Amino acid sequence: MPDRPIALSCGEPSGIGPEIAARARAKLGASLPFFWIGDPSHLPQGTAHKVISSPAEAMAVPAAMLPVLRHDFPAAAQPGRPTPENAASVIAAIERGVSLVMRGEASALCTAPINKKALKDGAGFAFPGHTEFLAHLAGVDRVVMMLACDALKVVPVTIHIPISEVPRALTADLLTDTIRITHEGLRRDYGLTAPRLAVAGLNPHAGEGGAMGDDEARLIAPVIARLRDEGLAITGPLPADTMFHPAARARYDAAICMYHDQALIPIKTLDFAGGVNVTLGLPFIRTSPDHGTAFDIAGQGKADPSSLIAALRMAREMAAARASA
């Protein structure tokens, strides 16, 4: 078991980030050591916390207190309202987490949700999201977003684009890289010596032999054949509608999906709240809860920390697998 804590960046302080961090610590105690990078004044009033000066100190903080690596912000949190004044600090807190995990002081990075508009308005943040920003900080060209719950892991090859643009965005290069990064991530961070991947088709019935589209024969099947020749355990292209029921899921470790909803429909149907967002292909481990800032309920004490807890747990399991590899 790694003896280094997980770094949790605070995300948008006016969202539910601070309160779910406090609640996760209250639930987990010292059993899953993590520290929060943020401004203590943003925590819900009365949150028991202890300011630490280095990640290592987090291990000795009493279970009832949240270890806080203090990062001062210029403005107060206004629950429910984005605060562009804090944008530069939100970004700096992420950068600080990355540097701690890159230096090995933290075992993994977990990120609380950000508000892209606030970051753009307040600091000219030009990245579509956390994932791309982290890749940039780590100096990596291509990373993979994987969503994971106990019952299923899915990787969308294309993500936040219109359905009409999916066929054009799917290239042999992108698909090959995505599969390779996923394979390597499952091997290194999930302890799977020979990960089994199932690749979905793009079209109904995986094109049904060309009757409903040729993307499978033209693009997907040749990529699979090439990677299989290299020794990867891959099946597909499979009809997307018959690859997610329990018997089908037992045959693979992760499903490679061609578009956002092909991946998100099955995982949200299986586990509406507990999904974890994992970035594979970074030099460090990164997870995050699969929800946003939830401005509509921020500051009301209603936010559910279970997705964050799932993200912290997965980060720890991944760190343990990587350490023992």
Place this chain on the structure above:
Amino acid sequence: MRLALAIGDGGGVGPELAAKLLSHPEMRDRDVIVLGDARLLRMGAEQAGVRLDLPVVAAGDLPRDLPAGQAIVDLANCAPASFAPGQSSAETGAACLQNFAAVLRLAQAGIADAAMFTPFNKHSMRLARPAYVDEIGFIDATLGATRSGREFNVLDEVWNARVTSHIPLREVANRLSTERILSSIRLTVEVMEGAGKPAPRIGVAALNPHAGDGRNFGEEDEDIIAPAVEAAAAEGYRVSGPIPSDTVFVRATRGEFDAVLTMYHDQGQIAMKLMGFDRGVTLIAGYGFPIVTPAHGTAFDIAGQGKADLGATLAAARLGLALAKLNPPRKRQGALARDWATAPVGDAPLVEA
């Protein structure tokens, strides 16, 4: 209420499921007329480990009033020795086409009140009849229908209809129009009301991720789908949307919607099959009688092993009989043509030699 049951593809679990259904306590005393090869049904009964002893009725002189209970019209069209289990074949495909046309004609003639089939294999059917596209097209041709029916997937209390179906994903966005979605909403409600679900609540799925995220990921949700939902609401339908498709089914199963209208095939099929692979039913409605089949396929990988789960097949039979009861009373339409079991479908012979 009489169910006309077509035996499905002999290479898959079709015969086994037909035998299991007929021997199920809930179906034993029902009026069921089976269409297919009696040897295939026997094979299915052996695979299933059940005893069946159905009286055989000749196709040529179907009695005006069929006897109560179960019977089989032996079409003698698919000897078990003529095909290999676990794969597609022209032999099994030809038999499926004939069985399918026969149950449709019996239902059209008022001899049966619902038509049903155990899983067919499209590839087998295309080997026998290259022009075969899908069920709807074949039903239209068999019945001479001027208006096509609609396919629904039904899982417990949730129905799923779709605006586009068996087309490449790249064509989906171009096929969507406000008018098309609006007419899908109207038809869905019409069929569901006919099935005893008054004023159903319809959740309309979005096309793009996060319903387009305020036009960041595509314009169709705002420009095409939202206006259809507004127009439907103005007509009095209980309709909401566009709803991101990764959450719309969860909301439906929690009781928020009676039906989900999806924009493309896998958008609905992924969730429906995940939630109830063993219970999902495909219903084809709009022809005056219900046509039902389990939503799963021929399961070539477990063919002949007796392992096939009856759940979805039983759910299909129940739904077919329940819907038939809601239809207006049907009168037998006079005698069937003598060649009713072999007559051409559309312009083409039933199967190509």
